[in-house]
Amino acid sequence: xxxxxxxxxxxxxxxxxxxxxxxxxxxxxxxxxxxxxxxxxxxxxxxxxxxxxxxxxxxxxxxxxxxxxxxxxxxxxxxxxxxxxxxx
Numbered sequence: 001x002x003x004x005x006x007x008x009x010x011x012x013x014x015x016x017x018x019x020x021x022x023x024x025x026x027x028x029x030x031x032x033x034x035x036x037x038x039x040x041x042x043x044x045x046x047x048x049x050x051x052x053x054x055x056x057x058x059x060x061x062x063x064x065x066x067x068x069x070x071x072x073x074x075x076x077x078x079x080x081x082x083x084x085x086x087x088x
Contacts, residue, residue, distance in 0.1 A: 020083040021045040027053040029042040029082055036065045043079070050083035 022033040023045050030049045034042030039062075073086035076080040 004084055023049055025049055025081075025083070027055070027083055028079065030057065031078055031080050033076055033078045036077050039077075039079070046081040048077065050081070053083055055083040060086050 003079070017077040021038075021042050024031050030046050031051075032045050043057070043059070046059075050057040058081060060080045060082055065075050065077050068081050
């Protein structure tokens, strides 16, 4: 069993890998590729992206789950958002 400091270090180092998302977009739209099991973090990434432009993210569509062997995640999906003014 790992000691507490070592366990904490491992958790801190691995946490970004667990919630990683790929974000692409501009001030009007954003596309987020994320783990199927981590859709919440995909939504947070979209909100953060749109907030840079003083807007909020509105989910437009999500792709079906895709098996992916070239990334850390084995099941991913892409969610597309519009960056809109105000609260939707």
